[in-house]
Amino acid sequence: MKRYSKIWIMLSLISLQNSFAGRFGAIVFVIGKLIRFGMFFLLLAVLFNSTKALAGFTREQIFVVFLTYTLVDSISQLLFREVYRFRGRVVTGDFDLDLIKPLNSLFRPLLGGIDVLDAITLLPYLIVFVQITRGMQIQPLSVALFILLLLNALFISAGFHIIVLSLGVVTSEIDHAILIYRDIFQMGRFPTSIYTGLVRNVLTFVVPLTIMITVPAKVLFGLYSLQTLLAAFATSLIFLLVSLRLWQYALQKYTSASS
Amino acid sequence: MNKILIIAQNTAQETAAYRLNFVLWRARSVIRYLLSYFLWTAILSGVAGAVGGYSRAQMLTYLTFGYIVMTFVLATRTQDLGGEINEGKLSNALLRPQSFFQYLIGREIGDKVVNLVFSVAEVGLLLFILHPPVLFQSNPEVLLLTLLAVIGSTIMYFLLSLLMSLIAFWTNDIWAVRFLFFMCLEFMSGSLIPIDLFPGIWRSIVLSTPFPYVMFFPAKIYLGGMSVSDLRQGFMVLSIWIIGLSLLAYVAWRRGLKSYGADGR
Amino acid sequence: MSIISVKDLTKTFKVPQKQSGFGGALHSFFRREYNTVSAVDGVSFEIDKGELIGFIGPNGAGKTTTLKMLSGLLFPSSGKVDVLGFTPFDRKKEFLKQISLVMGQKNQLWWDLPAIDTFLLNKAIYEISDAQYKKTTTELIDLLDVSKQLETPVRKLSLGQRMKMELIAALLHQPKVLFLDEPTIGLDVVMQQNLRDFIKAYNQKEEATILLTSHYMGDVKQLCKRVILIDHGHIIFDGQLDTLIKKHTKTKHLTLTLESKVSDQTLSKYGKIIDNEFPKVTLSIPRSSTKHIAAQILEELPVEDIDIAESTIEEVIREVFSEKR
Numbered sequence: 001m002k003r004y005s006k007i008w009i010m011l012s013l014i015s016l017q018n019s020f021a022g023r024f025g026a027i028v029f030v031i032g033k034l035i036r037f038g039m040f041f042l043l044l045a046v047l048f049n050s051t052k053a054l055a056g057f058t059r060e061q062i063f064v065v066f067l068t069y070t071l072v073d074s075i076s077q078l079l080f081r082e083v084y085r086f087r088g089r090v091v092t093g094d095f096d097l098d099l100i101k102p103l104n105s106l107f108r109p110l111l112g113g114i115d116v117l118d119a120i121t122l123l124p125y126l127i128v129f130v131q132i133t134r135g136m137q138i139q140p141l142s143v144a145l146f147i148l149l150l151l152n153a154l155f156i157s158a159g160f161h162i163i164v165l166s167l168g169v170v171t172s173e174i175d176h177a178i179l180i181y182r183d184i185f186q187m188g189r190f191p192t193s194i195y196t197g198l199v200r201n202v203l204t205f206v207v208p209l210t211i212m213i214t215v216p217a218k219v220l221f222g223l224y225s226l227q228t229l230l231a232a233f234a235t236s237l238i239f240l241l242v243s244l245r246l247w248q249y250a251l252q253k254y255t256s257a258s259s
Numbered sequence: 260m261n262k263i264l265i266i267a268q269n270t271a272q273e274t275a276a277y278r279l280n281f282v283l284w285r286a287r288s289v290i291r292y293l294l295s296y297f298l299w300t301a302i303l304s305g306v307a308g309a310v311g312g313y314s315r316a317q318m319l320t321y322l323t324f325g326y327i328v329m330t331f332v333l334a335t336r337t338q339d340l341g342g343e344i345n346e347g348k349l350s351n352a353l354l355r356p357q358s359f360f361q362y363l364i365g366r367e368i369g370d371k372v373v374n375l376v377f378s379v380a381e382v383g384l385l386l387f388i389l390h391p392p393v394l395f396q397s398n399p400e401v402l403l404l405t406l407l408a409v410i411g412s413t414i415m416y417f418l419l420s421l422l423m424s425l426i427a428f429w430t431n432d433i434w435a436v437r438f439l440f441f442m443c444l445e446f447m448s449g450s451l452i453p454i455d456l457f458p459g460i461w462r463s464i465v466l467s468t469p470f471p472y473v474m475f476f477p478a479k480i481y482l483g484g485m486s487v488s489d490l491r492q493g494f495m496v497l498s499i500w501i502i503g504l505s506l507l508a509y510v511a512w513r514r515g516l517k518s519y520g521a522d523g524r
Numbered sequence: 525m526s527i528i529s530v531k532d533l534t535k536t537f538k539v540p541q542k543q544s545g546f547g548g549a550l551h552s553f554f555r556r557e558y559n560t561v562s563a564v565d566g567v568s569f570e571i572d573k574g575e576l577i578g579f580i581g582p583n584g585a586g587k588t589t590t591l592k593m594l595s596g597l598l599f600p601s602s603g604k605v606d607v608l609g610f611t612p613f614d615r616k617k618e619f620l621k622q623i624s625l626v627m628g629q630k631n632q633l634w635w636d637l638p639a640i641d642t643f644l645l646n647k648a649i650y651e652i653s654d655a656q657y658k659k660t661t662t663e664l665i666d667l668l669d670v671s672k673q674l675e676t677p678v679r680k681l682s683l684g685q686r687m688k689m690e691l692i693a694a695l696l697h698q699p700k701v702l703f704l705d706e707p708t709i710g711l712d713v714v715m716q717q718n719l720r721d722f723i724k725a726y727n728q729k730e731e732a733t734i735l736l737t738s739h740y741m742g743d744v745k746q747l748c749k750r751v752i753l754i755d756h757g758h759i760i761f762d763g764q765l766d767t768l769i770k771k772h773t774k775t776k777h778l779t780l781t782l783e784s785k786v787s788d789q790t791l792s793k794y795g796k797i798i799d800n801e802f803p804k805v806t807l808s809i810p811r812s813s814t815k816h817i818a819a820q821i822l823e824e825l826p827v828e829d830i831d832i833a834e835s836t837i838e839e840v841i842r843e844v845f846s847e848k849r
Contacts, residue, residue, distance in 0.1 A: 007648050014634060014641065028435040032442045039446040046457055047302070050311045055301045097632040099597050101649050102620035176283040183290045190294075194301035197389075199293060252599040252613075255537055256592055 007103070008111060015081075015113040026117055033121050040066065040189070041128075055194045060136060061221055062190070067129045068217040069189045072150065074122050076157040082113035083161045086168045087175060095169075096256055106247060109165050110158065133220065142220050145229070149216035155236040156212055159243040166243070166250035181207070188213040211235055266365025267372065270336065274373050285377050289385075292326050295451055296391070311456040317482055319391040321453060325478035327378045329450060332412045332473050334374035336366040341424035341433040349519060367417060394482075401483050404490065408477040411497045418504035419469055425508065428515030443468075449475025466493070469500050526606075527701065527733050528571035528594065533603035534757075535564040535589050563589040565757035566603070571735070573700075576727045578748035578765075579737040580841060586757040587737040591703050594735070595625050607701060621650055624699035628706035631686065632693055633678045639689040640674045643696060650697035657696070664692045668722065684715040691722070702726075704736045708743055720746050741838050755845050769840050776814050780805040780821065781829035794821055803828070 019026060044066060048059040057065065086109050089095045098108045160181055168174040184202075187195070188209035195203055203209045211232045218224060274281050299322065303315040313321065340363070343349050353359055386393065396402055423440065427433045445451070447470035454465055454475045465471055476493050479485055485493075538558040564586040571577060579587040592598040593605055596612035596619070605612055610619035633642045647657045665671050668688040673681055678689065687707075694702075704723070708716040724747055727734050738744060744751060744765070751768060753761040761768055778795065782803045791797050794817050795809035809817050814832060821827060834840075 003648065003651060007645070010645050010648060014637065014645075018636060024432055025435065028432070028438065032438050035439070036442050036445065039443075042461075043446055043452055046452055046461075049458060050456055051302050054298075093627070093630055094632075096592070096597050096625070096627070097630065099615070100595055100620065100623070100625045102617040103649060105615065173279060176279065180283060180286060180290075183287045187290065187294050190298055190301075195293075195297045196300075199297065254598065256597055 004103075004107065007107075011108070011112045012114045016116050019116050030117050030121055033117075034124065037070065037121075037125065055191055057191055060132065061217070063132050064136075064220055065191050065214060065217040066189050067125065067132065068150075069185075069213050070125050071122075071129065072153045072157065072188075072212055073185060074118050074125060075150075075154060076161075078115050078118035078122065079154070080110060080158070080161045081115035081118070082109060082111065083164055084175075084178060085113060086165055087172055090168055091172060093256065105251060106162065106165070106244075109168075110161060136220070138220050139222065142222055145219045145224065146216050149211075149219060149229075149232060152232055152236045153212035153216065156208060156239050159236070159239040160207070162240075162243040162247050166246045169247075169250040170253050185209065191217070208235055208239075263361050263365040263368065266362060267369035270366045270369025271373050274370070281373075285381065288326075288330060288378070289381055291450070292322065292385075295322050296385075296389070298451075300391075311453075313453065313456075316392040316394055318453075320393045321478050321482055322450075323382055323385070323391065323393050324481050325450065325474040327375070327382060328409055328412070328477045329448065329474040330378040331371055331375050331409070332416050332477075334367075334371040335417065335420050336370050337363065337417065337420040337424050338437065339366075339424075340421065341427040344424070344427035344515070344519065345431055345433065363421070371413075396481050396483060398483060401480065405477055405481045408472075408480050408494070408497070411494070411501065412472045412477055415469060415472055415497060415501050415504065418501065418508050422504060422508050422511060425511040425515055428511070428519055444470050444473065447471060448473045449478065453479065455479065467496055472497050472500070526570040527573045527608060528569075528735075529604070529606040530570070530590075530594070531568045531604040533564055533567045533590065533593060533605055534562065534601045535586075535593060535598060536601045537561045537563055562757045564593070567754070567757070567759055568603075569752060569759065569762055571733060573733055574727070574731040575750060576724070576734045576747055577736065578744040578751040579735060579754060580744060580751055581737075581754035582845070585754045587754055588705055590754070591625075591705055591735060591737060595623055595703050596620070597625075621697060622700045623703065624694045624697070624701075625703045625705070626690060626694045626707055628704075628709035631678070631690055633686065633689055635679050636677055638675045639670075639678055639681075639693070642678075642689075642693050646693055646696050652697055656698075660696055660698060661692065664695060667725075668692065684711060684718075687711065687715065687719065691719075695726070698730065698732075700732060702732050702734045704734065706737055706739065708738065708740055716740070716742065723747060741841075753841065753844060761844055768844070769834050774811055774843075775808045775839075776811050777833045778807045778809055778814075778818065778821070779831040779833065780807070780825070780827050783826040783828050786825055790825075 041063075044059075044062060047054070048062070053059075054062055086095075089098070089109070095109070099105055101108075164174050164177050164181065167177055184207050187203060191214045192200060192203050192210040193214070204211075215224070215228055215232055296319065299318045300315070303310060303313070303318055309317070343352055352362065385391075396405070423436050424433065426436055447454070447465050447468060449471050454462060454471045457465060472493075476497070480490070480493075537560070539561050563584075567586070567590060579590065581587050589598065593600050594607055594612055596615050599613050608619060608622055610616055612619065633639055634645075643657075643661060646652075652660070665674070668691065670685060670688050670692070673685050673689070678686060681689065707723075708719050711719065720743060723734065723736070726732060727747075736743060736747065749764055749766075751761070751763070751765050752759055753768075775796075777798070782805060785802050786800075786805070788797055788800055791800060791805060791807065795807040797805070798808050799806040818830060818832065822830065
């Protein structure tokens with residue numbers, strides 16, 4: 001475990017050095033993300049000019065849901081940025097050089113390149129989060145549960161990224177898989193109770209946005225049940241196990257770049 | 260004219276070749292539509308009457324018609340131009356046996372037709388599955404104005420996207436401007452919230468940018484009941500943008516070619 | 525006890541069939557047809573500690589696929605593989621710490637950073653102690669003479685220097701088994717020789733077992749006493765290089781230095797002409813009648829000097845491959 005921490009820190013430092021090489025692009029990226037964040041808030045404010053509540057949620061509560069989405073989304077991208085580069089490594093055969101090392105085969109593809117830019121944008125998100133929730137009188141227990149559920153969401157997110165990596169090992173069409181996942185994930189900007197029918201089922205069972213975003217947000221308002229919590233943790237556990245198994249299977253099917 | 264049609268056909272066939280790419284792109288568009296659809300259904304189902312002048316039927320009509328319009332307006336191949344310039348392939352393009360302009364238009368038509376067909380099919384499917392209470396406009400005057408707006412928006416976006424690609428003459432980071440553009444478009448096109456729900460000053464500001472003309476303006480006209488002054492204002496701003504962008508594009512093209520040629524490619 | 529033991533190893537791939545035309549494209553959209561290709565088909569061999577073995581074969585013969593199964597990258601379709609007492613595909617930490625793979629033209633070094641950063645990363649990955657790290661790097665850097673380039677970003681190094689750094693990175697953890705896949709490809713003649721000398725020295729000094737695949741006969745000639753010939757996934761020869769040459773050539777080469785020109789017509793009486801450029805002539809003659817023909821030539825032709833040699837390895841191998849097809 002200590003070895004992995006050390007290696008992860010070294011990889012992160014390397015990633016940091018590499019990202020400073022393209023400074024202009026980096027700045028534009030950060031600005032774009034902050035614009036998007038700010039604008040969505042304005043949008044929500046406009047929305048609530050016209051209506052008092054949305055699917056039973058007050059304005060502050062909707063804000064919190066959006067902020068929860070932002071946190072999960074940002075931290076995921078921060079941690080799993082390397083997944084976006086995976087296809088390149090498989091196609092050039094560099095992935096072989098990763099596999100030969102005495103490290104867990106998932107380590108480098110999943111966690112090997114944290115995105116420093118996402119770390120930078122995380123700060124304003126957190127500040128806004130604290131501001132908004134300040135007037136809400138949240139119990140310390142709720143905060144603890146919230147953090148636990150955030151971690152839970154990250155595990156589920158990891159599971160999805162592992163599935164994408166498995167796809168990348170077997171075929172090479174993963175760029176789209178990731179983008180579709182991100183688009184679906186965006187639907188979690190609002191509480192999943194606004195969706196109905198097939199869409200809601202998909203967002204509860206297939207890409208469990210309810211557990212990843214809506215439930216943690218509701219915990220902060222003091223709305224939770226033991227059942228839901230257990231379901232949340234069980235889901236992430238099962239999901240992770242399934243994705244890990246899929247990865248093992250994918251490695252068996254791996255054909256490697258031809259020499 | 261024939262040449263343009265042939266180019267359009269080729270472009271359409273290219274799309275068939277990059278099937279997976281295209282299907283996934285369509286899937287992503289549908290997903291984004293669904294977000295707005297469900298958001299407003301949720302907001303408007305609890306409220307008897309309307310919000311900001313939009314009843315449920317009106318809002319869903321706005322979103323659905325707007326979806327087709329936006330797909331059509333945004334469908335373009337002008338972004339390829341940026342890459343061609345950066346990679347030094349422009350010389351090849353210029354040597355083609357038809358005018359470069361014909362080439363651009365041809366590709367544009369090809370891409371728009373394919374996307375139009377698909378978006379109409381998608382809407383058909385969605386209407387069949389979700390049964391939203393959409394309204395069909397029958398007033399011929401309104402329909403004419405809508406058509407005019409769509410034509411204007413199409414031309415405007417074509418010029419704008421072209422301009423964003425022409426930046427490639429002077430820099431390699433062409434993705435940056437497009438990236439920022441789409442960030443703004445997400446919020447100011449009206450695809451999430453109709454622009455006339457924006458509070459006073461913000462509404463005016465946004466309506467002077469090109470973004471709302473990609474969806475809000477044509478879709479709102481289609482709904483009917485747009486005031487004459489708003490119509491006049493909208494078309495005026497649209498025209499100004501078209502004229503301004505044409506001039507900019509022309510200047511950028513001439514200047515760009517000069518500096519491009521100087522590199523001896 | 526062999527260090528590498530392979531029995532009936534097989535690897536098959538499914539290659540999708542692409543059909544032409546629009547109708548074909550539509551058809552393959554719904555029902556993909558696959559061809560099953562045996563890259564490696566029932567291969568068996570044993571390798572002992574300290575051997576330096578050459579895997580030779582044409583492109584697509586299955587050399588690299590075999591190597592990748594031995595190093596744990598690919599999952600065998602069937603058969604048994606045992607390296608250092610481990611099943612490679614299990615990818616156990618203890619196993620991976622004892623092997624290394626170097627692929628020609630591929631680099632594990634971080635492109636924008638100096639090589640030393642990659643070394644330090646590997647030090648952490650392979651859990652090498654500070655003392656051992658210092659000792660090994662000093663030795664290798666010295667041996668390969670790259671001390672001045674340690675702090676230079678890898679992308680600024682020449683191909684040869686990069687290869688040297690690559691080797692250091694691959695050998696930091698003192699692997700017991702080293703897999704080299706086309707290591708000299710793309711290098712200039714001087715670099716190739718340097719590399720060969722290094723590999724030979726490393727093999728002797730560390731008693732490391734080395735498996736080498738190569739296209740270049742120079743690599744094989746200089747480094748490998750034992751060679752394994754693979755074609756279409758089958759082993760067609762496994763043994764000493766000398767034996768291969770002796771057993772499988774029916775011809776020898778006669779190189780004559782002539783005092784005066786002799787026509788092609790005359791020369792062809794004695795054997796197949798390989799080269800006739802006055803004053804040197806090279807003939808290929810049947811092995812069995814070497815003495816007889818040589819004696820004839822010395823009597824009948826104006827010969828100043830005569831040399832009898834084995835045919836080149838390239839020819840030997842070409843012959844073996846074409847024989848077995």
